[in-house]
Amino acid sequence: MRAAIYVRLSRDTEESTSPERQRAACEALCEARGWTVATVEEDIDVSGFSKGLERPGLQRILTRLAEFDVIVFFKIDRLARSTVDFAEIMKLSEAQGVALASATEPLDLTSSMGRAMAKVIAVFAELESDTIGMRVSSAHEHLRREGRYTGGRVPYGYRVVPNPDGAGKVLEVNPEEARTIHLIVERVLAKDSLMTIATDLSKSNVPSPGHTSRQTTGKRSDSKQWYTGSLRSLLTNPQLLGQVIEDGKPILRTDGLPLVNRTPILDMDTWQALQDELSRRANPRDRRREGTSLLRGIVHCSLCGFRMYTYVAKGRLRYRCIGRLKKRQGGEHIDCYGVSIAGEAMEEHVEATFLKAFGQLPVVRMIEQAGEDFRPQIRQAKEALSDLEKDRYDRGLFKGEDGANRFAAQYVKLEERIASLEEKQRHAKPAGFVAVPTGQTYAQHWKAADTAGKRDILLDAGAYVEVSPAKKSGRTLDTSRLAVFLGEDGQIRRADADGKDVEKVIREIAAREAGSRDR
Incomplete structure (x- = not known):
């Protein structure tokens, strides 16, 4: 029988299921059964959960099923991390008359009982994957709430430094990039076009957000070219307020407001003025594009x-x-x-x-001059309340009794905060x-x-x-x-x-x- 050996590892630091150990166990099974190893395919640093069946090594086997009689793998969780993916692989292989064999699990996948047991194991493999994902996500959120840097792209305006209060690393304001941001904001508020600002930054050789000179990790372009898209993305990033972002959204405190645990680059008044100006430019009725006539609209x-x-x-x-x-x-x-x-x-x-x-x-x-102006805080609280409602009713979060209780608690706190701020605004000194x-x-x-x-x-x-x-x-x-x-x-x-x-x-x-x- 012609055997195709499949090896997968999410991280190449996992010694317990190293590629060498997986390959040796699969080859030993083939030798014991008298099977000829036709090919060995590997997916290293590839997640079986997030990638599904879209893994290069696995695809090379599935597209050549007619050339094999059996697919050999170390464990079921190396082949698939979800029950749906495992069932799809079984369906494809059975259609071509190809058997599946685990090198470490005593399963006979040629019988209906064996296939049923394999699916049960796949269910537990999927559960384990979900548990690992939740544990890692929870750990990352905890570290972010503590102000720690957990890796990934460094926000423009900040740099990675050792944590002065303990283990790990944190983000602190990068003075040079912060000055660049303030210069950009001043020019935007002075009505300069984003294209003009981007052109001037490129001519002055100021490192762009994607330049390798300002990245601690990750592969970046060596180009110092600025673009209007990167400028707008930078200026609308709430991390300029010191907020902590996870999955594209700010992490919230227990009162439903964004968590701020690093030094902000912009104050709230400047941020709101900047967003209003960018929104005005995004409105087709008010947009004044560069290159149009001098007296248009006049x-x-x-x-x-x-x-x-x-x-x-x-x-x-x-x-x-x-x-x-x-x-x-x-x-x-x-x-x-x-x-x-x-x-x-x-x-x-x-x-x-x-x-x-x-x-x-x-x-x-x-x-x-705001004087005693609580409007930015009211606006922020209302936006947080709107996001909270979307999280529950549109995105399906806060499920179960505990989730409903947490949603209600945050909702009440936000409503109380809005009411308190609106009362202060009614008695505030006029702007x-x-x-x-x-x-x-x-x-x-x-x-x-x-x-x-x-x-x-x-x-x-x-x-x-x-x-x-x-x-x-x-x-x-x-x-x-x-x-x-x-x-x-x-x-x-x-x-x-x-x-x-x-x-x-x-x-x-x-x-x-x-x-x-x-x-």
């Missing part, structure tokens, strides 16, 4: 109030109103015939008007605004910005442009067709044209002015 038609969009005619950029087309698609009719205007000349006129009015003024950032100088004039800021950055400067300055129909044709721009509004007047007009809550915009302007006067 120029409106004076006849119908609709925004004007760009197109190219005879190689030249133009803006035109498509309000009539939009209304016609909705079954309505308006008198606007589609006003259009030369794009480059209009952009130059608006730029000159803006710099004349704002160019020499210092750029200040109106930063909201205000403070003007923070940037050290630059608008002209300097404008000169250094790309198209997307310049558009953001105009939008933040309340720029709003109305275009009237042409009175006569001509090669030069008739500037009398343009009405350029800046500041509060422009903000209010743009909000009205975009269908936003004008009263809310007015209240926000008043609040900023009041905050600026108070300081």
